[in-house]
Amino acid sequence: NAGVTQTPKFRVLKTGQSMTLLCAQDMNHEYMYWYRQDPGMGLRLIHYSVGEGTTAKGEVPDGYNVSRLKKQNFLLGLESAAPSQTSVYFCASRRGQGPLNAEAFFGQGTRLTVV
């Protein structure tokens, strides 16, 4: 059972380049999330999805797009990378609503540097 897997683990981009980060979960979870982690700021929610085919904006969505075409995958896209998007990106998933489903499971992170 792999849990939540993020691809790639590291990437360096030039300003203006585009890329897609892939998140895959094998737990049949309904909800998936993308966060970014910056020093001294904790984790901030970029976008999230409450089910296949749905997406919604989080706290810091500008400059990012997402898609959830399959239940197990949640893609995060950067159309034109900027140095301000240098960060560590985390994907997370949770089963659904209710106290028994409250725990979120996290991937290992993607360290992105934009030069």
Next chain:
Amino acid sequence: AQSVTQLGSHVSVSEGALVLLRCNYSSSVPPYLFWYVQYPNQGLQLLLKYTTGATLVKGINGFEAEFKKSETSFHLTKPSAHMSDAAEYFCAVSDDGGANNLFFGTGTRLTVIP
């Protein structure tokens, strides 16, 4: 709206001493509360959670936390620090409505001094 405040971005304790990491939350509805731990270059791992029921919750690695509604707090404690506890700790809040989004505090880096 929900938010979390973690007091102290860095905490140092001696090995064997009490660990106390502070977390206060703001929520307009009954909250779910979490503590996650992050070791260097790794993802986040759940230490413990409060959703309903008993307000004193025990987690992994000897940690525990108490939900105090009157104080809007969820402080994390461990009676005796171990070197392996050195990590960054995040408090988070969510609720049972909508997408159950997790809102994180800014984190507390724990250093354990031998």
